[in-house]
Amino acid sequence: MFAYWNAKFDFIGEEDMIAEEVARVVEKHADRRGALISVLEDIQQKYGYLSRGALEAVALKSRRSLVDIYSVATFYRAFSLSPRGRHLVSACVGTACHVRGAPGVVEELKRRLGINPGATTTDREFTLETVNCLGACALGPIVVVDGRYNPNVGVAKVEPIIAKAIRGSEADDALHDERIFPLNVQCPRCGHSLLDEAHLVDGQASIRLRGNADGQSGWINLSRLYGSVHSVTDTLFPNDSITSFRCPNCDHDLAGPVHCNDCDAPMVPLGITGGGIVQFCSRRGCPSHTLDLDSGRSGATAAFNAPERGSAS
């Protein structure tokens, strides 16, 4: 009999929740051998770090010894045993970035954030870490903030990068990227506007459609920003499934005659108020989309709201 099977842990409140969550995650990966890393990844994803309670719960649930789990958790840099900040700042100190001035950048990050690499600010906003090569050496020094790569970072660029992280880089990019602009769309059949002010995607009113895939149906809200692939849905449509979209007003099936160049699923055309058609692929996960402006009509460009710029400052 192994004592850790019946070792007792006092879970209270949040820890009860952790234990439940851990049980669910362990269950999910139960059929796979060597699933420990996936289990830890899921828990880290959920809580941002691996707490002692969580690791003990994994040991208990997966009937592994805590020693092995702790070994794995401390071996990989991807796992953190202490809480991480809301924003993760990773500065590359690999060889190429080093010669291009990464040490100075790291010093500046340390000074601005007031923490050493590996630490988290007391307000739990930022975690700073150094990494050895992100595979983008030609663009170095690289600083990755919340998954976004900032190339050619010099000391002077550190402050704006941190400021941008605080503002939220998504909103910022959408406003500054010239390829991204909002569309006013309507049902090609009944002409009813598809914009939904009640549900925001990318901080804007979204395109609300009824979706149906694999016998499930629900609401899908697509970003109205041309070029953005963000969407929100109340139903878990499996990736790669082809969704049939319906207009919420006339309930007409919106699938068009054109098929996607990349994956051959039907494209869904939507009318643009004032002229033109935007089409997007009906396969979940396929980013393919096209924009057709009837260039013969002078009024076509008026269909677009001019991109709002410079309002972020």
Next chain:
Amino acid sequence: MITLKINGLNVTVEEGTTVLEAAKFLGFPIPTLCHMEGLSPYGACRLCVVEIGESPKSRLVSSCTYPAEAGLIVRTSSARVVKARKMVIELLLATCPQSKVIQDLASEHGVRQQRFRQEHEDCILCGLCLRMCSEQMMAHAIGFRGRGEHRSLGTPFDAKSEVCRLCGGCIYVCPACQLRCTYNQPEKAICGGCGNLEPPCVDKPQFDDMMCYMTPCVACEIKKD
């Protein structure tokens, strides 16, 4: 059964035998450190290197983990092997000079000094203790933590283990503290047991219960706080 040639002698062994065991069978000595009968082979210390194959394609492997193959040609003390072995001993001396086991190895192989920066680590990461703990004592109380230069041995979270049986098995097999230092017993301070001209106990206060995971320790009865 497989036949292989060790130092020019043919030896026939069962499949699954390691080169180390085959050489032992013929009576050729190969020094080992992280190998122990009854524990799974681990191949951490590289002290048991032998040369296999014929030059110029010969190579060095750790004999404790290398399985015997039919027709394998093995040399256990070629010039290349001896050189590599001395280097390993120098590195061990640089890591943990206070270990009686390592000192004995050095003297046996005529290593009188080492060329590297001198450290005084508590542990050479040979993994004997954790294999003892999990394979013989079935306790699984200690294991490796971290990696690279932060790799260390101990209990998860450095907490008192709920599953340690206080058997002392880990201390018994540890080459870094096999001959327990008696520094913690004041009346015996500077005992000379480790044979160091400059005993590490003099400037290392925490030397007292170095690789001990037991609280209180059954061997030296120190209570950690």
